[in-house]
Amino acid sequence: MRLIAITAIMLATLSSAYAQFSRPAPGPIALKIQAAMQSEVRSDADRARDENRKPVETLEFFGLKDDMRVLELVPEGGWYTKILAPVLADKGQLYLAIGTRQLG
DSSP states (O other), rough: OOOHHHEEEEEEEHHHHHHHHHHHOOOOOHHHHHHHHHHHSHHHHHHHHHHOOHHHHHHHHHTOTTOEEEEEEEEEEETTTHHHHHHHTTTTTEOOOOOOOGGG
């Protein structure tokens, strides 16, 4: 009987701990970022970098909103540009600073 009680307590504790760490449903900005990541403008090389760069998590961490003005410094290959442009297209603005290759 005691073993059953201990097992029940452990299961209840573990299940509540698991529930605390479950991932919340993606918000509206995450859905826009995910849609931009599926764009045909992005190359296979761009998509290959997604796993390591984690664009949804990164841009949510920085607090990206679809009505922001964003300045992208030294866009180079445009990996972020191809994600940010569709997200900001309707209500926001995206500014690109000159890349270092353009300087000479």
